[in-house]
Structures are given as structure tokens and as C-alpha cells.
Amino acid sequence: MKIKQPKDHNKDGIRLVWDKKLSPEISAKFESAQKYIDSECLRYCDDYMPFLTGALKRSGFLGTVVGTGRLVYIAPYARWQNYNNAGKGIQGTANGGLRGRLPFERMKADKKDIILRGAAAIIGGKVK
Numbered sequence: 001m002k003i004k005q006p007k008d009h010n011k012d013g014i015r016l017v018w019d020k021k022l023s024p025e026i027s028a029k030f031e032s033a034q035k036y037i038d039s040e041c042l043r044y045c046d047d048y049m050p051f052l053t054g055a056l057k058r059s060g061f062l063g064t065v066v067g068t069g070r071l072v073y074i075a076p077y078a079r080w081q082n083y084n085n086a087g088k089g090i091q092g093t094a095n096g097g098l099r100g101r102l103p104f105e106r107m108k109a110d111k112k113d114i115i116l117r118g119a120a121a122i123i124g125g126k127v128k
Helices: 022-045 055-063 078-084 103-123
Strands: 009-011 014-016
Touching: 022 055, 022 103, 055 078
Parallel strands: none
Antiparallel strands: 009 014
8 A cells, every 4th residue: 555645735824845755654664564464464363274284274375465454365165164164173262272263353352462563663653
């Protein structure tokens, strides 16, 4: 996502001039932060993803373009697993593990603060 450079403004004798480097600097920081968020979400989702052969897990790395803000799992059964997995595997939620249905939502609930702090550090801000 590119940040548009604001237009200079002159009204009632007050002149507001924007630095021409502002837009590219902010865009670069946001782009880096988005790449960080995407890669961290993929990495943390690994522990929550249903696992039999590992193909579903790998399909996330193959289908996602880091920096777009979208995690895409390209395995043909990914949608079914996301909504219907019972978590009955060795590391499943039914057996005290993390793997099961809605892996991204559960990962987000557990790791959101860590990911946000990392992104804020890249941008140069703080998380409240």
C-alpha cells in the first residue's frame, strides 16, 4: 500500500508545506511492517494448523505473497479443515494441544500483542 503525498496548503496567509520525502519514508515503513506481520502470522500459525502430512502447513507458505496482508492456504481441503477439523490428532485441541479448527483466529488471540509490538517497532510507534 502506497501512502499518497499530501498536497501543500495555503489559506488565509497560513502555508503548510509537506516534506517531499515523507510519503516514500512512510510507505517503506508500512510495507516493512506488513511483511513482518504476514511472515510472523504464517510462522505462528504453524503451531495451530491441523497436521497430518504437513501439506496444509506448507500450502500457506506456497500460497501467500508476503506483504499483501492476506494469508492464502492453497491446499484443496484448507477451507474444510479451517471450519470442520475436530482437533483429535496427537497435538489436537481435543488432546490438550494447539492444532484444530480456526487456527488463525486462535493464533491471533494468543499472539496478537507480540506481533503488534514488533510491527510498531518497525514503524517507530508504540502499542497501547
